[in-house]
Amino acid sequence: MRISVIGCGYLGAVHAACMAKLGHEVIGIDVDPRKVGELQAGRAPFFEPGLSEMLNEVLATGRLRFSADMADAKGAQMHFLCVGTPQRKGEYAADMRFVDGAFTALLDVLEPGDLVVGKSTVPVGTAGRLAEDLSERYPDALLAWNPEFLREGFAVKDTLSPDRFVYGIPDGEAGARATELLDEVYAASLSLGTHRLVSDYATAELVKAAADSFLATKISFINAMAEVCEVTGADVTLLADAIGMDERIGRTFLNAGIGFGGGCLPKDIRAFMARAGELGADQALTFLREVDDINVRRRIRVVELTRRLVGGSLLGQRITVLGAAFKPYSDDVRDSPALSIADQLQLQGADVTVTDPKAIHGAERRFPELSYEADLHRAMDKTDALLLLTEWQE
Numbered sequence: 349m350r351i352s353v354i355g356c357g358y359l360g361a362v363h364a365a366c367m368a369k370l371g372h373e374v375i376g377i378d379v380d381p382r383k384v385g386e387l388q389a390g391r392a393p394f395f396e397p398g399l400s401e402m403l404n405e406v407l408a409t410g411r412l413r414f415s416a417d418m419a420d421a422k423g424a425q426m427h428f429l430c431v432g433t434p435q436r437k438g439e440y441a442a443d444m445r446f447v448d449g450a451f452t453a454l455l456d457v458l459e460p461g462d463l464v465v466g467k468s469t470v471p472v473g474t475a476g477r478l479a480e481d482l483s484e485r486y487p488d489a490l491l492a493w494n495p496e497f498l499r500e501g502f503a504v505k506d507t508l509s510p511d512r513f514v515y516g517i518p519d520g521e522a523g524a525r526a527t528e529l530l531d532e533v534y535a536a537s538l539s540l541g542t543h544r545l546v547s548d549y550a551t552a553e554l555v556k557a558a559a560d561s562f563l564a565t566k567i568s569f570i571n572a573m574a575e576v577c578e579v580t581g582a583d584v585t586l587l588a589d590a591i592g593m594d595e596r597i598g599r600t601f602l603n604a605g606i607g608f609g610g611g612c613l614p615k616d617i618r619a620f621m622a623r624a625g626e627l628g629a630d631q632a633l634t635f636l637r638e639v640d641d642i643n644v645r646r647r648i649r650v651v652e653l654t655r656r657l658v659g660g661s662l663l664g665q666r667i668t669v670l671g672a673a674f675k676p677y678s679d680d681v682r683d684s685p686a687l688s689i690a691d692q693l694q695l696q697g698a699d700v701t702v703t704d705p706k707a708i709h710g711a712e713r714r715f716p717e718l719s720y721e722a723d724l725h726r727a728m729d730k731t732d733a734l735l736l737l738t739e740w741q742e
């Protein structure tokens with residue numbers, strides 16, 4: 349099938365490469381010409397295990413191309429919207445400028461019968477709104493919402509063999525046609541027995557918000573237990589092992605630590621709360637405010653512990669932070685707990701050096717006031733305190 353992927357960041361670049369790997373003819377579109385140039389040259393513009401190898405493999409087949417010109421999406425039968433939905437500055441709500449901008453630009457190149465597939469994480473109601481705009485311009489074009497559940501660091505595997513597909517589709521014949529096209533594009537994964545759930549738009553959008561909220565809640569739950577363990581001398585890891593043996597609870601996402609970060613969970617639970625508020629259902633999600641607060645408290649706690657460990661004052665203390673990425677096997681520093689802790693320590697007078705196997709470059713751009721050292725051993729030399737904040741194998 350001929351496919352376009354609009355927005356080639358952490359989600360879109362992987363999606364484009366994987367779709368080409370599955371045999372489809374893919375054009376990846378991004379407004380950032382630097383990113384397009386890198387991708388077209390077979391270099392992933394960020395670190396994601398397996399992505400560069402796959403890019404090179406599929407670029408060589410001629411089935412994958414990248415462009416900064418939306419006009420090149422013309423001729424594709426299916427258009428995946430993969431642009432960002434970051435948190436709006438100073439607010440909880442999602443910033444929908446990129447989705448709306450990309451969708452408006454796409455409208456100018458669509459052809460009758462095309463299917464637009466939303467993959468970005470959006471406030472519930474977005475798909476319905478875009479579907480209305482679409483039908484005004486192209487009465488027989490289709491729109492589906494197919495949220496993405498990949499994890500950074502495992503993005504290639506998660507895209508090729510996800511746990512499930514969720515298709516949010518319109519009623520009637522249009523929905524049947526959208527389902528047929530999505531089944532065709534995902535045929536290889538479906539043949540492996542991947543679950544597929546078909547729903548209305550709102551349910552599909554809410555599945556995504558609910559999944560991320562549940563994961564965030566699990567992490568904050570175990571971090572709340574950690575707070576109680578700390579004051580009682582109990583062992584939170586053992587506690588997690590023990591409760592995790594109950595199949596109804598499960599051990600995954602019960603690792604206590606410095607809390608969740610990244611470009612997804614923090615902003616997604618906030619956007620969900622904001623949207624619920626707009627819909628008059630804010631009461632339903634007040635617990636997410638607590639999930640967020642517990643999470644933020646973990647970062648403050650590490651700063652306090654460090655101050656205590658170095659004798660009461662951070663002033664002039666040399667501190668090495670191992671890790672800048674929000675988690676290992678990624679170079680993503682968006683809302684990284686490690687960097688936010690490093691920055692707080694520095695603000696309180698410490699002399700902080702950060703090291704990371706992959707994320708120094710991105711970290712330097714966001715926190716230029718911190719010192720960086722690529723060599724792990726040099727970073728650890730003559731330091732007063734060493735904080736392991738990203739669990740890289742190194």
Ligand SMILES: NC(=O)C1=CN([C@@H]2O[C@H](COP(=O)(O)OP(=O)(O)OC[C@H]3O[C@@H](n4cnc5c(N)ncnc54)[C@H](O)[C@@H]3O)[C@@H](O)[C@H]2O)C=CC1
Nearest residue numbers: 355356357358359378379380431432433446450468469496
């Ligand atoms: N990063 C992840 O692991 C996952 C992300 N998501 C969701 O996917 C969406 C994208 O996330 P990321 O890839 O992480 O963001 P990102 O910021 O890495 O990538 C977004 C890309 O869209 C491009 N873009 C912006 N406006 C454009 C336009 N008008 N036309 C073409 N390209 C445009 C940007 O230049 C950028 O390269 C978000 O809604 C996110 O919540 C969902 C699941 C996993």
Ligand SMILES: O=C(O)[C@H]1O[C@H](OP(=O)(O)OP(=O)(O)OC[C@H]2O[C@@H](n3ccc(=O)[nH]c3=O)[C@H](O)[C@@H]2O)[C@H](O)[C@@H](O)[C@@H]1O
Nearest residue numbers: 496497498499500567601602603607608609610612674675
């Ligand atoms: O919506 C999204 O965009 C994505 O968000 C998360 O994926 P990701 O942000 O890549 O990373 P996770 O592996 O979920 O980790 C998130 C954060 O939680 C932390 N974490 C995770 C697990 C745990 O037990 N404890 C814990 O503190 C990690 O260190 C990291 O900071 C979800 O896992 C994906 O399913 C989802 O698609």
